[in-house]
Every structure is written in structure tokens, then in C-alpha cells.
Amino acid sequence: MSISVNKYICGYCGACVGVCPTGALELVETWIEVDNKCTGCGICQKICPLGAIEVNR
Amino acid sequence: MKDHYDVIIVGAGPGGSIAAKTAAKEGLDVLMIEKRQEIGDPVRCAEGVGKFHLKQHIEPDPRWICADVKGSCIISPDGTKVEMAEEMSGGEVGYVLERKIFDRALANESALAGAEIMVKTRATDLIIENDTVCGIKLMHLGKMYEVRSKIVIGADGMESKVGRWAGIETAVKPSDMETCAQYLVSNANIDQEFCYFYLGNEIAPAGYVWMFPKGGNKANVGIGILGSKSGEDRPIDLLNDFMEKNMPDAKIIEMVIGGVPVCGTIDRTIANGLMLVGDAARQSDPITGGGIINAMDAGKIAGEIAAKAIRNGDCSTDTLQEYEELWRKTIGKEINNSLIVKETFVKFTDEDLNSLAYSLKDINFTSMSLLDLLKALFKANKKLLWDLRGIFKDFIKNDIDFKYKAE
Numbered sequence: 001m002s003i004s005v006n007k008y009i010c011g012y013c014g015a016c017v018g019v020c021p022t023g024a025l026e027l028v029e030t031w032i033e034v035d036n037k038c039t040g041c042g043i044c045q046k047i048c049p050l051g052a053i054e055v056n057r
Numbered sequence: 058m059k060d061h062y063d064v065i066i067v068g069a070g071p072g073g074s075i076a077a078k079t080a081a082k083e084g085l086d087v088l089m090i091e092k093r094q095e096i097g098d099p100v101r102c103a104e105g106v107g108k109f110h111l112k113q114h115i116e117p118d119p120r121w122i123c124a125d126v127k128g129s130c131i132i133s134p135d136g137t138k139v140e141m142a143e144e145m146s147g148g149e150v151g152y153v154l155e156r157k158i159f160d161r162a163l164a165n166e167s168a169l170a171g172a173e174i175m176v177k178t179r180a181t182d183l184i185i186e187n188d189t190v191c192g193i194k195l196m197h198l199g200k201m202y203e204v205r206s207k208i209v210i211g212a213d214g215m216e217s218k219v220g221r222w223a224g225i226e227t228a229v230k231p232s233d234m235e236t237c238a239q240y241l242v243s244n245a246n247i248d249q250e251f252c253y254f255y256l257g258n259e260i261a262p263a264g265y266v267w268m269f270p271k272g273g274n275k276a277n278v279g280i281g282i283l284g285s286k287s288g289e290d291r292p293i294d295l296l297n298d299f300m301e302k303n304m305p306d307a308k309i310i311e312m313v314i315g316g317v318p319v320c321g322t323i324d325r326t327i328a329n330g331l332m333l334v335g336d337a338a339r340q341s342d343p344i345t346g347g348g349i350i351n352a353m354d355a356g357k358i359a360g361e362i363a364a365k366a367i368r369n370g371d372c373s374t375d376t377l378q379e380y381e382e383l384w385r386k387t388i389g390k391e392i393n394n395s396l397i398v399k400e401t402f403v404k405f406t407d408e409d410l411n412s413l414a415y416s417l418k419d420i421n422f423t424s425m426s427l428l429d430l431l432k433a434l435f436k437a438n439k440k441l442l443w444d445l446r447g448i449f450k451d452f453i454k455n456d457i458d459f460k461y462k463a464e
């Protein structure tokens with residue numbers, strides 16, 4: 001499982017990076033990169049102030 | 058860029074810049090890197106700061122001060138207003154900053170003190186040998202480099218990776234994170250000398266809406282809600298609702314979003330050859346969300362301890378432990394007091410908030426001592442005082458001690 005970040009919504013604030021328990025996310029300048037440590041737990045999806053993240057099931 | 062420095066600082070926010078300035082002034086060879094191409098931008102902050110503490114670090118400059126705040130006004134869910142003015146909070150209250158200019162001014166000070174600065178330069182990993190941090194791997198304009206150092210200071214903010222790379226657990230639980238959205242608006246029509254806070258579980262579940270004056274009829278209007286309450290209604294939706302109801306004439310000229318850790322102090326902020334400062338060390342205040350001053354205070358301590366460690370030739374946790382102790386004694390204590398208040402606050406119902414505001418509304422805060430305030434609060438709301446007993450015990454003790462000594 002993984003997530004998708006809608007880059008047209010994302011405001012590159014890094015809140016999702018701070019809550020990700022596995023360290024799967026990284027804020028690179030103005031976009032979020034997801035690596036293979038993502039477990040699809042959905043915590044980042046919940047925290048995003050703009051609703052830019054979707055968990056792929 | 059050289060291939061070796063005494064200290065490498067990751068992140069050029071207020072914490073990083075003060076650490077860089079302090080270390081450079083101590084005569085150390087310092088590199089500070091910032092992953093963004095512009096220091097100070099985009100902003101992720103409500104930009105309020107206490108005058109007294111700010112002046113400990115930098116001389117206030119009108120170029121980055123937008124408003125001079127004399128007091129604050131808290132508005133409960135039923136509209137009851139509680140005003141607190143200058144004298145109550147110890148004489149000076151605060152400024153609302155222009156962070157874009159402020160952060161650059163601080164970076165400039167660290168440059169003038171001798172630190173080298175690189176922008177659009179991102180740390181991608183730490184170099185760790187024998188359980189000791191010995192530098193960083195970084196990427197600049199698509200190329201990878203390795204740069205060694207005796208000490209790394211992680212000032213890489215909310216999204217910090219530096220701590221995690223060194224095995225320090227810094228992930229924040231959603232219930233320990235306020236998720237925030239803010240607009241800079243023109244046509245704000247608020248008193249430019251006051252900060253406003255709107256409370257209520259409908260307006261902002263386990264959080265609040267703030268309005269900070271930004272000069273020229275502008276204001277930062279923002280909302281923070283507890284991450285665990287976010288999902289169906291996002292901060293941005295709730296903020297739009299609030300604006301529609303309360304500021305229909307305001308015009309949005311900037312959008313700001315971000316997360317604020319409200320977890321209280323974390324267990325560890327050092328490793329061999331490494332210190333974390335500011336939001337990277339989760340040093341933001343759980344009630345006010347304020348992180349600028351704490352980051353600057355921590356940055357200063359970290360810079361000083363870095364110099365001491367390098368002079369003594371021991372950059373292990375044996376020496377860096379002093380950083381840990383110093384910030385916990387000062388910043389840490391305040392953070393944990395605020396944590397008690399926050400844990401109580403997030404449980405309040407709207408009725409609790411209303412009754413509290415009602416019992417405080419006619420009190421003249423400008424003339425009361427803290428002890429008088431506590432007495433009034435105690436009369437009005439015994440349950441609240443019980444919940445907050447930890448923090449008030451300290452306050453009362455200090456106040457009484459002080460009086461006792463004065464007499």
C-alpha cells in the first residue's frame with residue numbers, strides 16, 4: 001500500500017512528514033516524495049491541512 | 058563549500074541562524090545549509106513574538122516589525138470577551154513580525170559573524186561512524202556531496218529528518234499535532250494593537266482561531282485544530298467558514314499552512330556529534346504554538362555548547378548533555394507547563410469555555426497580580442483549578458516565595 005500526494009493541492013508545509021511514523025516522506029523544496037517504507041497507515045492523510053493526500057487501497 | 062567544518066547547521070530558520078551566529082562568533086568554522094532557495098519563504102507561522110525575549114537575541118528593527126501588540130482579546134463560543142492588556146503580561150507584550158524579512162536578517166547576522174551559508178542545498182543523510190555523527194550528505198543543484206564536521210546541529214523544522222537519521226524518535230502523533238491554515242488578509246478591520254483568539258469546538262475543534270494584526274489594516278487570520286480531530290473538516294474548510302461569517306469584507310493576499318507539534322518535550326535531542334534545536338526538537342509551545350523564541354534560545358545554547366565541546370575535543374553526548382540539561386531547565390519547563398494547560402484545554406466543552414470566560418470578563422486584568430487572578434479563577438471554576446493544579450502549584454509557590462522575600 002502507498003499514498004498519492006496531489007501536487008496541485010499540496011502547499012508543501014511538511015506536516016505530513018512530521019507525523020509519518022516510518023519516515024517514508026520527505027519534503028523536497030515544493031513537493032513531497034514517498035519512499036517504499038510507507039505502510040499506508042493514513043496518518044499523513046488525516047493531518048494534511050489541505051487534504052492533498054490519498055491512501056491507495 | 059569546503060569538505061570539512063567544525064559545525065554544520067541544517068536549516069536556516071531562527072534556530073539555525075542563531076546557532077550559526079553563536080558558533081561563528083565563538084570562532085568556529087560554520088556551514089549553514091537551507092534546502093529552500095529563499096530563506097524565510099514560504100512562511101508557516103502566525104508571526105507573533107514576545108518583545109522581551111526577542112530583544113535578548115536581536116535589536117528590533119522596523120523593517121521586519123508589522124505591528125506592536127498591546128494586549129489580547131479572547132472570545133468564547135457564546136461571544137463573551139475577555140480582554141487582557143499590557144501590564145498583565147509583564148509590561149511589554151509583543152510584535153507581529155514579517156518572517157520573510159526577519160529570517161533573512163537573522164541569516165545575515167550569522168553571515169556577518171563569519172558563517173558560510175548555502176541555499177537550495179538539502180541534507181539527504183548523516184555520515185555516521187562508530188556511533189558518532191561525523192557530517193552530512195547533501196544535494197545541491199542535483200549533485201551529491203559529503204561534508205564532514207565535528208558537530209551537526211539539526212534545525213530542520215517540523216519535517217526534520219536529521220534526528221531520525223541519528224536514531225532519535227521525533228515522529229509526532231496526530232493527537233500531538235495542531236494542523237493549521239492561515240490567510241494574510243487585507244481589509245481586516247481589527248484593532249491593530251490587539252491579538253484576537255476565538256474559542257469553540259465548532260469554530261476550531263481542540264484549537265482556536267487567531268487574528269494577529271499585520272499593520273496597514275492587514276491581519277494574519279488562522280486556525281489550528283488538533284490532528285486527531287481533523288479529517289472530515291480540514292483546517293482550510295473551517296477557516297473558510299470562519300472568514301465567511303466573521304470577515305466577509307476581508308481580501309486574501311496570502312495562504313499559509315503548516316503543522317505545529319504540541320507534544321511537549323521529547324525524550325532525547327542529542328546524539329554523539331549531534332544536537333537538535335527548535336521545531337526539529339519539538340520545542341514549540343503546546344498552548345501558544347509559538348516556536349520562534351524557543352528555537353532561538355535553544356540555538357544559542359547549542360552554539361555555545363558546540364564551541365565548548367570542540368574546544369575540549371569531546372563532541373560525544375558526555376559534553377552535549379549540557380545542552381540537553383540547559384534547555385530543559387528553561388524552555389523545557391515552560392513547554393511542560395503549557396502542556397498541562399493544553400491537555401486541560403482540549404477537553405473543554407463549549408459550556409466550560411463560556412463559563413470560564415463569563416467569570417473572567419469583568420476582571421480588570423491590568424491591575425491584578427497573578428495570585429489575585431488565581432483566586433478569582435478558583436472562585437469561578439474549581440474544576441479548572443484542579444485540572445491545572447500542577448502548573449498553578451509552581452506559580453503560587455513562586456509568587457508567595459517572592460512576596461515572602463520582598464517583605
Ligand code: SF4
Binds near residue numbers: 009010032049
Ligand atoms: S501535509 Fe499536505 S500540504 Fe502539507 S506537505 Fe504534506 S501533503 Fe503537502
Ligand code: SF4
Binds near residue numbers: 038
Ligand atoms: S500512510 Fe503512513 S506510512 Fe505512509 S506516508 Fe502516510 S504516514 Fe507515512
